[in-house]
Amino acid sequence: MNLARIHSKPNLYIKSLEKAILDTAGTFLLRGWKQIEKENVEIVDDTVLPEILRIQAEGFEKKRRGEIIKDSNKFRNIFYVIKSQNKVVGYCIYHLKPTFSRRGFEKKAVIYSIAIDRKFRSKGFGKRLLEESIREMKLNSVLTVFLYVNVNNTPAIKLYEKTGFLVVKEVENLCGQNERCYKMELKLF
Numbered sequence: 487m488n489l490a491r492i493h494s495k496p497n498l499y500i501k502s503l504e505k506a507i508l509d510t511a512g513t514f515l516l517r518g519w520k521q522i523e524k525e526n527v528e529i530v531d532d533t534v535l536p537e538i539l540r541i542q543a544e545g546f547e548k549k550r551r552g553e554i555i556k557d558s559n560k561f562r563n564i565f566y567v568i569k570s571q572n573k574v575v576g577y578c579i580y581h582l583k584p585t586f587s588r589r590g591f592e593k594k595a596v597i598y599s600i601a602i603d604r605k606f607r608s609k610g611f612g613k614r615l616l617e618e619s620i621r622e623m624k625l626n627s628v629l630t631v632f633l634y635v636n637v638n639n640t641p642a643i644k645l646y647e648k649t650g651f652l653v654v655k656e657v658e659n660l661c662g663q664n665e666r667c668y669k670m671e672l673k674l675f
């Protein structure tokens with residue numbers, strides 16, 4: 487542990503510690519996760535990882551190779567891929583977040599990353615991937631699914647709206663320095 491870095495950026499350190507604790511709690515929530523029969527949607531396995539890394543790199547400016555490989559182990563049950571003719575054409579990674587409210591303990595899911603192979607976009611794969619995975623979230627008593635999307639990412643915003651997500655707030659500097667994004671939410675119960 488680099489103590490000098492902790493002293494120079496204590497807020498950053500607390501935030502990353504908080505994230506690590508929540509992620510660990512999230513993996514506990516995955517114990518006993520129930521899977522349903524899904525049309526052309528499966529959970530990730532190591533053989534399809536190179537294809538997923540390619541689709542991620544094509545879909546986003548920032549490559550997240552290390553994080554995606556880590557998630558394929560840690561959040562395997564909620565790291566979904568969609569296939570067409572047995573070929574992976576997209577993926578969607580969720581993280582689970584335990585929350586406490588007046589109603590008690592609740593499970594929320596956040597869409598950490600989603601992308602469809604450029605050659606297969608606008609053909610309904612993104613929508614099917616979300617619908618199938620969200621069906622499974624509901625079966626597992628996830629109360630809300632939320633995500634953050636750049637205000638300029640029209641294809642993604644349209645996809646989320648068509649799937650039933652609503653904009654709940656606008657935030658700055660979360661999707662990048664001086665960038666604005668929407669927090670969007672879908673209530674399942």
Ligand SMILES: CC(C)(COP(=O)(O)OP(=O)(O)OC[C@H]1O[C@@H](n2cnc3c(N)ncnc32)[C@H](O)[C@@H]1OP(=O)(O)O)[C@@H](O)C(=O)NCCC(=O)NCCS
Binds near residue numbers: 603609635636640642
């Ligand atoms: C966002 C993304 C996943 C959408 O996937 P997709 O498979 O192309 O989306 P779908 O074909 O299922 O479209 C779903 C809805 O969104 C709308 N939509 C999709 N692409 C659109 C576009 N380029 N412009 C406007 N609307 C669009 C469609 O109207 C469609 O609704 P419909 O079925 O009623 O016609 C895809 O564009 C992508 O991988 N982008 C790069 C990565 C990214 O930005 N991820 C999101 C980060 S928050």
